[in-house]
Amino acid sequence: MAMEQQQPLPTFLALTGVVTLLLLALINHLVVSSRRRSPSPPPLRRRLPPSPPGGLPVIGHLHLLRPPAHRTFHDLASRLGAPLMLIRLGSTRCVVASSADVAGELIRHHDAAISGRPVTAVPRLFSYGSAGFAFTPYGARWRFLRRLCVSEVLCPRTVELLRPVRRAAMAPLLNAVLAASERGETVNLTRELIRFSIASIVRMVATDAPASVAGEAAEAVVKAVTELLGAFNVEDYVPLCRGLDLQGLRRKAAGVHRRFDALLEQMIRHKEEAREGGCGAIVEHEQVQDDKKQTPAATRKRSKDLLDILMEKAEDDAAEVKLTRENIKAFITDVVTAGSDSSAATVEWMLAELINHPEAMDKVREEIDTVVGDDRIVGEADLPRLPYLQATFKETLRLHPGAPVAHRVSSSTSEMAVGEFTVPPETAVFINVWAIGRDPAYWEDPLAFSPERFMPGGAAAGVEPRGGQNFQFMPFGGGRRGCPGVGLAQQSVPAVVAALVQCFDWVVVDGDGGETGLVDMDESEVAPASAPSHCSSEPVPGGRLGRVGRMPTGLPVPNFSPFRRSGCMDFAGRAGLRSYALIETTP
Numbered sequence: 001m002a003m004e005q006q007q008p009l010p011t012f013l014a015l016t017g018v019v020t021l022l023l024l025a026l027i028n029h030l031v032v033s034s035r036r037r038s039p040s041p042p043p044l045r046r047r048l049p050p051s052p053p054g055g056l057p058v059i060g061h062l063h064l065l066r067p068p069a070h071r072t073f074h075d076l077a078s079r080l081g082a083p084l085m086l087i088r089l090g091s092t093r094c095v096v097a098s099s100a101d102v103a104g105e106l107i108r109h110h111d112a113a114i115s116g117r118p119v120t121a122v123p124r125l126f127s128y129g130s131a132g133f134a135f136t137p138y139g140a141r142w143r144f145l146r147r148l149c150v151s152e153v154l155c156p157r158t159v160e161l162l163r164p165v166r167r168a169a170m171a172p173l174l175n176a177v178l179a180a181s182e183r184g185e186t187v188n189l190t191r192e193l194i195r196f197s198i199a200s201i202v203r204m205v206a207t208d209a210p211a212s213v214a215g216e217a218a219e220a221v222v223k224a225v226t227e228l229l230g231a232f233n234v235e236d237y238v239p240l241c242r243g244l245d246l247q248g249l250r251r252k253a254a255g256v257h258r259r260f261d262a263l264l265e266q267m268i269r270h271k272e273e274a275r276e277g278g279c280g281a282i283v284e285h286e287q288v289q290d291d292k293k294q295t296p297a298a299t300r301k302r303s304k305d306l307l308d309i310l311m312e313k314a315e316d317d318a319a320e321v322k323l324t325r326e327n328i329k330a331f332i333t334d335v336v337t338a339g340s341d342s343s344a345a346t347v348e349w350m351l352a353e354l355i356n357h358p359e360a361m362d363k364v365r366e367e368i369d370t371v372v373g374d375d376r377i378v379g380e381a382d383l384p385r386l387p388y389l390q391a392t393f394k395e396t397l398r399l400h401p402g403a404p405v406a407h408r409v410s411s412s413t414s415e416m417a418v419g420e421f422t423v424p425p426e427t428a429v430f431i432n433v434w435a436i437g438r439d440p441a442y443w444e445d446p447l448a449f450s451p452e453r454f455m456p457g458g459a460a461a462g463v464e465p466r467g468g469q470n471f472q473f474m475p476f477g478g479g480r481r482g483c484p485g486v487g488l489a490q491q492s493v494p495a496v497v498a499a500l501v502q503c504f505d506w507v508v509v510d511g512d513g514g515e516t517g518l519v520d521m522d523e524s525e526v527a528p529a530s531a532p533s534h535c536s537s538e539p540v541p542g543g544r545l546g547r548v549g550r551m552p553t554g555l556p557v558p559n560f561s562p563f564r565r566s567g568c569m570d571f572a573g574r575a576g577l578r579s580y581a582l583i584e585t586t587p
C-alpha cells in the first residue's frame with residue numbers, strides 16, 4: 001500500500017520537470033521572438049532637443065526670428081537652457097548648436113553627415129546649378145573643387161604671391177580716407193571697406209583685367225550678388241509660397257545674375273585672349289621666390305592669379321574632374337562673395353573695438369611704430385612681428401565673427417546621436433559661431449574685449465583658430481566645410497587695420513558732426529529684449545555700428561555705416577606717414 005502510495009511521486013516529479021522545462025522554453029521563445037520583433041533599446045534613451053514654445057502650423061518658428069539671426073538663436077536657446085535646440089522654419093526642421101561642446105561633437109563625430117549646404121533657388125542660380133563648391137552638396141565633385149581651392153587657388157603660396165595685388169588695392173582705400181580728411185569731411189568707412197575688399201579679391205582673381213571689368217562696375221554687382229545670397233527668402237521654407245516670389249528676390253536675382261555673368265565672361269575672355277597672345281608673362285611660383293632674392297624688379301611681372309590657376313586646370317586633360325566654364329564662373333563667384341563682406345566686416349569691427357579701447361589702440365600703434373617706424377606703411381610681411389595686432393584680430397573674431405552662423409544640412413538618412421539628444425535625419429544644422437565665442441563656460445568675462453587673452457601666456461593663447469581639436473573658438477567654422485579663406489583673411493584683415501591705425505587718428509562723430517568718442521557696438525536696431533546678461537552689449541551713445549546678419553546663410557550683410565569720421569585729427573608726428581600714403585597711393 002505504502003509502496004502503491006509512493007509510486008506516483010517520481011511520475012509527478014517527472015511531469016513537473018517536463019512542464020517546467022516546457023514553460024522555460026516557452027518563456028525563452030517569447031523573449032527571443034520579442035527581441036527579434038523590436039531591436040534592443042539603446043543603452044541611453046535619447047530624446048529630441050527641446051524646442052522653443054510658440055511654433056505655429058505652416059510657419060513653425062519663423063515668426064520668432066528677427067535679424068540678426070545669431071542673436072535671436074542665442075536668445076531662444078538661452079531661454080530654453082539648451083545648447084542644442086530644435087526649431088522649425090516653415091517646413092524645414094533645423095537644429096541650432098550654441099555651445100562649443102555641442103558644435104565640437106557635431107564636427108568631431110558627424111562631420112561628413114553635416115557637410116551639406118542648403119542649395120535653394122537664389123544660390124542655385126548664382127552657383128550655375130551647384131557648379132562651384134560653397135553652394136554644392138557634399139560629394140565627389142565638391143571634394144575635387146574644394147581640394148583645388150585649398151591646395152592651389154587659396155593655398156599659402158598663392159596667397160603670398162598675390163600680396164602685392166592686395167597691397168595695391170589698399171591704395172585707393174587710404175587715398176579716400178586721406179582725401180576726406182584733407183577736406184575735413186567724415187568718411188563712410190563701411191562703404192570704403194566693402195569697396196576695398198571687393199576690389200582686392202577681384203584683382204586677385206584677374207590681376208590684369210581692365211578697369212571696365214574689375215572697377216566700380218564689378219564692385220556694384222558683387223555687392224548685389226552678396227546681398228541676394230544673404231537674403232532670407234521665405235519661399236525656401238514655406239512650401240505654400242514656393243514659386244510665388246513674394247519678395248521679388250528671384251526676379252531681382254535673375255537681373256543681377258545676367259550682369260554678373262556678363263562680367264565674368266568678359267574677365268574670362270580677356271584672360272583667354274591674353275593667354276592666346278602670350279601676353280602677360282606669368283611668373284611661376286618658384287621663379288618669383290628665386291627672383292625675389294636676386295632682382296626685386298622681377299616681382300613686378302604678373303604672377304599667376306586665381307583665374308590662371310582655374311583655366312590651367314580646365315585645360316588639364318589628366319585632371320580627375322574636367323572643369324567647365326560654369327565651374328570656373330561658380331568658383332569665382334564663391335570666392336568673391338564669401339571672401340569680401342566677411343573680411344570687410346571684420347576690419348570694421350576690429351577698428352571699432354580699437355577706437356573704443358584706447359589702451360589697446362595705443363599698444364597696437366606702439367608695436368607698429370617699433371617694428372615699422374614712420375618711413376613706410378605697415379604691410380602683411382610685418383605681421384609675424386606684430387603679436388598684439390594679431391591677438392586683437394583673434395579677439396575681434398571671438399566677439400564679432402564675420403560669418404556669425406555656419407549653415408549646414410544633414411544628409412544623414414539615420415538619426416545622429418549628439419550628447420543626450422537625437423537629431424532626426426535630413427535636418428538643417430546651424431552652428432552659432434557668435435554664441436560659441438561668448439560661451440561663459442569657456443571664456444572668462446566673455447563680453448570684455450581683451451586681446452591679452454590671445455597673447456603668449458594668455459588664457460586663450462593656445463586656442464586653435466580653425467577649430468582643429470578645440471571648438472571654443474571657431475570663427476572660420478570647422479571640419480570639411482570650414483572656411484578655405486582662413487589663411488588669406490589672417491593676412492589681409494590685420495594688415496588693413498594696421499595701415500588704418502598707423503596712418504590715421506580716428507574720431508567718431510554723430511549725425512550732427514559732434515564727437516562722441518565711442519562707436520556704438522549694438523549691431524542692430526532689433527536688440528533682443530531679453531538677451532541673457534552675458535551676451536547683451538551695452539549700447540553707448542554715438543555712431544552706430546550697423547550690421548544686420550540676414551537669415552540664413554550666415555553671411556552678414558552691411559546695413560549702415562558705423563563710422564562718421566571727422567578729419568584726421570592730430571597728424572602731428574604722423575605727417576611723414578601721411579605724405580608716404582600720398583606717394584604710395586598715387587596710381
Ligand code: HEM
Binds near residue numbers: 335
Ligand atoms: C574674416 C574673414 C572670414 C570669416 C570670418 C569667414 C568665415 C567663414 C565661415 C564661418 C564659413 C562657414 C564654415 C563652416 O560651415 O564650417 C566660411 C565658409 C567659406 N568661406 Fe570664409 N570667412 C572669411 C574669409 C574668407 C575669404 C577671404 C574667402 C575667400 C577668398 C572665404 C571663402 C569661403 C568659402 C568659399 C566658404 C565655403 C566653403 C565650403 O562650403 O566648402 N572666406 N567662411
